[in-house]
Amino acid sequence: MALHDRFEKLEREFQNIQTRDFDSVSDTTDIAVVSDESEVVTDNVEAVMTKMYEKLIVDKVDSTENWFDLSVSEQKRLITEYIEQLIAEDGLLFLDQDFHLARVIDRILKQESEFLDLDLFLYGEDNKSVVYVYTSGDVYVENGGKCAKTDRTLDKFQLLKLKRNILRMRGLEPDASVSSLNFRYHDFLISAVFGENEFYILKKSSVKTFNLPILSNLASLKLNMLIIGAFNSGKSVCTERLLDIFSSKYMNKRPVLLQNSPYIMPENGNILSVNTEFLDEEDFVRIFNNVLRLNPDCLFVDNVRDKFLPSIFNSLKNISGSVRMSFRADSLSDCVERLSGMYASKYNATVDFAKNKIFSNFNLIIELNDIYSADACFSNFYIVNSSDENVKFEKLEVSADSLASILAGFSESFNNDD
Numbered sequence: 001m002a003l004h005d006r007f008e009k010l011e012r013e014f015q016n017i018q019t020r021d022f023d024s025v026s027d028t029t030d031i032a033v034v035s036d037e038s039e040v041v042t043d044n045v046e047a048v049m050t051k052m053y054e055k056l057i058v059d060k061v062d063s064t065e066n067w068f069d070l071s072v073s074e075q076k077r078l079i080t081e082y083i084e085q086l087i088a089e090d091g092l093l094f095l096d097q098d099f100h101l102a103r104v105i106d107r108i109l110k111q112e113s114e115f116l117d118l119d120l121f122l123y124g125e126d127n128k129s130v131v132y133v134y135t136s137g138d139v140y141v142e143n144g145g146k147c148a149k150t151d152r153t154l155d156k157f158q159l160l161k162l163k164r165n166i167l168r169m170r171g172l173e174p175d176a177s178v179s180s181l182n183f184r185y186h187d188f189l190i191s192a193v194f195g196e197n198e199f200y201i202l203k204k205s206s207v208k209t210f211n212l213p214i215l216s217n218l219a220s221l222k223l224n225m226l227i228i229g230a231f232n233s234g235k236s237v238c239t240e241r242l243l244d245i246f247s248s249k250y251m252n253k254r255p256v257l258l259q260n261s262p263y264i265m266p267e268n269g270n271i272l273s274v275n276t277e278f279l280d281e282e283d284f285v286r287i288f289n290n291v292l293r294l295n296p297d298c299l300f301v302d303n304v305r306d307k308f309l310p311s312i313f314n315s316l317k318n319i320s321g322s323v324r325m326s327f328r329a330d331s332l333s334d335c336v337e338r339l340s341g342m343y344a345s346k347y348n349a350t351v352d353f354a355k356n357k358i359f360s361n362f363n364l365i366i367e368l369n370d371i372y373s374a375d376a377c378f379s380n381f382y383i384v385n386s387s388d389e390n391v392k393f394e395k396l397e398v399s400a401d402s403l404a405s406i407l408a409g410f411s412e413s414f415n416n417d418d
Contacts (some may be wrong), residue, residue, distance in 0.1 A: 012110050040093045043101045052090075054082050054108055058383075062111045068114055068168070071293075098187075100101060114165050115202060116158055119188070121150070122204050133162065166192050178278075183261040192284040211379070214404035219245040221407060222325040223359055224316070228335045229368035234377060235326040237367060238263040239302045242324055246298055247271050253297035255320075258288070261301045276304055284308045288315065297321040303328075310337065310346040316361040323361070332367060332382060332393060359388035365393065 008038065041048050061067055067075070083101060087094070110117045119140050121131050130142040131269045137154035140147050154162065164174040167183040170179065176288055181192045184205055189199040218225065229235050235302055240263075245269040247255050257264060257273040266273060276284055288311060291299070298321050301312065309327075316323060327336035336355060343354035365382040381396040381403055396403065 005069070035293035039091060042093060042095045045094050045096065046104050049094060049100060049104045050108070053086065053104070053312065057083065057105065057108050058112060060108075075109060075165075076105055079109070082390060103166060108311075112161075113171065115188075116154065116162055116165075118152070118202060122188070122202065126302065127204050129203065131200075131202040133159075133202075135196075135198050135336075156264075159198070163192070163194070163198070166190060168201065181261070183277075184263045184265065189263075195240075195336045212401045212404070214240055214378070214407070216245055217248075217404050218242060219249065219364075222322050223363040225325070225336075225360075226362045227324065227326040227368065228329045228365060229326075229379075230326065230330045230370070231366040235328065235368060235372055236263045236302050238366075238377070239324060239326050241301055243300050244268065250297070253352075254294060255298045256291055256294060256296040257300045258291065258304060259301070260305055263304055264300075271302065276308065281307060281311075285311050286397065289320075292318055296321060299323045301325040306342055310343050313339075313343060313361060314359050325362075332365060332380070335365075356386070356389050356391050359384055359391040360389070 015204065029142070036192050040121075041235065056365055060079060061075075066080070070078070080101065083105070085095070091333075096406065113119070118131050118133065118139065124131055128143070132140040132142065132147070133154065134140075137156070137159055139150045139152040139154065141150055142148075167174055167176050167178075169190065170181050170183055179194055181190065181194075183190055187205055189203050189205050193199050216239075227235050229237055235257075241253060243257060243264065245266045246253070247266065249271055251268075251270060253270075255271050257266060257271055259273070259275060260276045262273075262275055264273075274287060274292075276287070279287065288308075292315060296319070299319055299322065303326060304312070312325075327335060328341065329338060336359070340351045340354040343349065343358055346352045347354075349357070362384045367380040367382070367386060369377060369379045378400040383394040383396060385392045385394055398406070
């Protein structure tokens with residue numbers, strides 16, 4: 001009941017939009033004849049407007065090229081001018097026409113927004129709710145681990161429109177053949193599965209910025225770093241912050257970002273960003289070799305698919321700059337086991353050989369907590385010792401603040417190049 005109460009206000013908004021019975025507008029609605037050429041609608045003004053022009057507005061939205069590239073004010077101006085022309089052609093006037101027309105257009109455009117107004121459930125900067133849309137059109141909202149069905153239901157046409165909008169957000173054609181997507185669009189994280197049983201997941205991107213002293217020190221070091229953590233541990237957020245700090249501090253350096261899909265949105269324009277989501281293995285190797293030819297001062301690798309990682313590990317020795325790579329793992333032991341097994345299987349090598357081959361490329365391993373945890377973001381730090389080709393991991397018994405002080409005096413930093 002408490003969860004239902006939490007969404008009650010939002011539900012009323014949707015009901016106001018969706019359940020008003022415009023079909024009940026009577027044929028006897030008051031229309032005052034003011035001349036031989038025009039009539040004035042004086043009763044049920046917004047209901048009449050909606051019944052007459054809603055479909056035309058929706059059709060205009062769908063037929064306008066690059067509609068979502070327009071600002072909201074430009075969208076409203078375009079639709080207002082279009083409907084005013086239709087009203088004039090119909091020989092009608094409406095009581096307080098400008099006022100009521102603005103309200104009708106505002107309501108319809110909310111329904112026709114990129115997320116079909118589902119983003120109303122995610123208002124608030126620190127909102128942690130998650131919206132789920134199923135093949136049936138049912139919409140559920142999860143908050144605090146509890147999920148409740150809303151009164152919002154999408155019909156088949158709206159589901160198709162949502163799918164097309166999501167494909168467009170990812171830069172794909174409306175008829176693109178993809179099985180799934182997982183990416184960031186502005187302040188939203190979007191997951192979609194297409195096919196017989198389609199579903200969509202929408203949530204706000206994390207507002208946790210990792211504005212900690214250690215980040216500036218880490219971004220400055222000429223060390224190869226592996227950032228690990230479980231699902232929702234903030235690996236991409238941390239990597240993004242390190243990238244932004246690096247690109248801001250070292251404008252004359254060449255950072256390159258390699259990521260599966262656009263989760264990380266760099267703040268600065270001096271960053272080359274390459275997405276690998278729709279590449280096969282052969283294409284990836286060719287593109288990665290070209291990235292190496294750029295001789296990046298710092299290579300950032302985030303959430304790249306597992307099958308591409310062995311090729312990256314084989315080439316890390318050829319990178320003169322530093323590397324910051326993220327990998328989803330529940331713990332260090334899980335990370336070592338999975339990466340070593342992956343490499344050994346790919347190249348028919350022993351697990352020990354694979355372990356040494358992979359982790360001898362790194363100097364520091366950073367383990368993150370759950371991003372929504374009240375505890376510190378950083379869980380553990382490990383120094384990688386690869387002497388005698390026998391990789392060992394030394395856990396540092398220090399807090400993030402203490403490590404930041406230690407790293408501040410580290411001599412191997414990009415600052416020494418300036």
